Amino acid sequence: MKWNKVLAMTCAAAMTTGMFATTAFAEETYDHEAIEKEDDITITMMVSGTAYENDFETEQLPALIKEKWPNVTLEVTKLPDDNYYTSLKTKLASGECPDIILTQPMYAGQNSCYALAEAGYLAPLNDLECVQGREDLASVTYEGDIVTATAGVSILGCYYNKDMFAEVGIEGVPQTWDEFLEACQKLQDAGIQPIVMGDKDQYVLQFGLYQLAANEIYSQNPDFDTQLREGEASFTDEGTWDKVLEMYKTLYDKKYIDASKSLGYGASQAITDFIDGKAAMTFDGSFNAAALTAEGAGGAFERGYFPIPGTNGVYTATCLSAGYSIYSESEYVDECKQIIDYWMDGKSDVWKAHLGTGRIIASYGEGAEETPNYELFKPFVELLNEGKGFYWANQAWPAGTETEMEALFSEMVGGQGTEIEDITQGMQDKFEDLLDE
The missing domain is CATH 3.40.190.10 (Periplasmic binding protein-like II)
Incomplete structure (x- = not known):
């Protein structure tokens, strides 16, 4: 290939x-x-x-x-x-x-x-x-x-513990959002924490959200961000970012991601928990592959890496x-x-x-195909060959739009009363303010 x-x-x-x-x-x-x-x-x-x-x-x-x-x-x-x-x-x-x-x-x-x-x-x-x-x-x-x-390119995906998947009877990797939720539930029912995240470092929220956006927004409308800048689309449009945020919130509502832990965890702590075998999955980038494939205190286990699937199929958040x-x-x-x-x-x-x-x-x-951890990246390569790759959403936004999204999402899962519509409106307001600067 x-x-x-x-x-x-x-x-x-x-x-x-x-x-x-x-x-x-x-x-x-x-x-x-x-x-x-x-x-x-x-x-x-x-x-x-x-x-x-x-x-x-x-x-x-x-x-x-x-x-x-x-x-x-x-x-x-x-x-x-x-x-x-x-x-x-x-x-x-x-x-x-x-x-x-x-x-x-x-x-x-x-x-x-x-x-x-x-x-x-x-x-x-x-x-x-x-x-x-x-x-x-x-x-x-x-x-x-x-x-x-x-x-080169940078990839966002889901690192997972193949041994834990096999232990609870998950065959292969999920190909739909429903299958992904079912896998999380199986892990949780077996007493395994499905996903660990270091949300204290709020930027890591992008690691999951942009994958879902590739599936739910850009696969349907590749020109969404162009339309944002031209005033023909909005973060508040129904069925766009509200859907992405609601899907990601589901992982917290069901405690597949434990907000009580993740909001106090930094990114490096989440990586440590994953390699120590304390959780089955974590969302992260290709740029952290070396750390996420290192052997931790839990001993050796086989790792895998797959794109979070959506309701419309599987796409990948990959950027230059x-x-x-x-x-x-x-x-x-x-x-x-x-x-x-x-x-x-x-x-x-x-x-x-x-x-x-x-x-x-x-x-x-x-030597490109001898890139370290190439086998981990292979599923994404196959999607890219099918034309199912999209840039990371924040690359098209004025810097600062993503931090507003992160802060408001953290407030929501932290129980501060913030709702989905507050996040999308906040993103839109920040986007417009930054464009005007």
């Missing part, structure tokens, strides 16, 4: 009109020998995250670029997320932005590629060789220009990962393009080093 074929049918399958128009490539190409024409130069790069031993961005990447081009020094700064956002905003405002920056697809986060492209901060990347022929880049394409180069953009006012735009093209050509030493970190699910290139 080839990943380049798979990703051609991912998020872009859902993005057919409006801001999700398909990519238009520029005819002109950049100078592919720009670096060779330079004397010694320094390229600056800034990314978010925490550096670790033999860190890819701060250690491996600069060394490999120096090996390829001895006249290039790549200086990489890696900052915690909040510091990154603050620093990026300051540097953009001062005109002293690094040459290469980390950006998120669509409107996700404070470094969203759409917002930065709209402000004129990002150079078009249509002429990069590594983007040619790819049809999965709609969520990093702004008004016909690719503005972020990315090589964060990627790399070039500052439009950089002195070295073509040189940066050379670096990114080499990095993401699917075969270079930089590509192999990046893939070797195990931190990306590659969408193409050599």
Whole structure:
């Protein structure tokens, strides 16, 4: 199963009109020998995250670029997320932005590629060789220009304990919402906690809600978020987010997720409970696969990973990962393009080093199918091949809409009197306020 074929049918399958128009490539190409024409130069790069031993961005990447081009020094700064956002905003405002920056697809986060492209901060990347022929880049394409180069996807799904499923007689994985609820009940009746979540870190609420939204909203109307921005749809529309929220609330009402525990648990505590065998399932992303497949205090058991099914079939919440953009006012735009093209050509030493970190699910290139935990991701790959993949909902919203949803949902399951209609109205009000800013 080839990943380049798979990703051609991912998020872009859902993005057919409006801001999700398909990519238009520029005819002109950049100078592919720009670096060779330079004397010694320094390229600056800034990314978010925490550096670790033999860190890819701060250690491996600069060394490999120096090996390829001895006249290039790549200086990489890696900052915690909040510091990154603050620093990026300051540097953009001062005109002293690094040459290469980390950006998120669509409107996700404070470094969203759409917002930065709209402000004129990002150079078009249509002429990069590594983007040619790819049809999965709609969520990093702004008004016909690719503005972020990315090589992978991120998946949301349900990790589960296969041994516990077998113990209570659950065969295979649920294919409908009713089957999923039946599986939860079987586990609960056997004295097993069906699902553990770390809702104290409210962002984890997105892990389940976006999966249900893929099933219940985007499978029926891929243009829902475009219509939101154009005022033709609303979070309060009947049968959309009210349905998704009600379905997710059911898991708390039936104590398949125990709110009395989850609201006091952080994300890392939920992961620990799952790997320790204290619950049969947890909703989480491909980005946490290493932690969720580690052996815990409960001993070894076989893990699986499946998309939460809906009432209309099974779809997957899968999005393009964060990627790399070039500052439009950089002195070295073509040189940066050379670096990114080499990095993401699917075969270079930089590509192999990046893939070797195990931190990306590659969408193409050599070694992609040897991605760590590939077998876990296979069910999602099969859905993507069928065109049943949709981006994470918050990527299309102004940053802050999702936090309103999380806060209000937490109030509801925490027994503070908040109702479904309060959440959808709150989301709509916040969405409109943020659009007006």
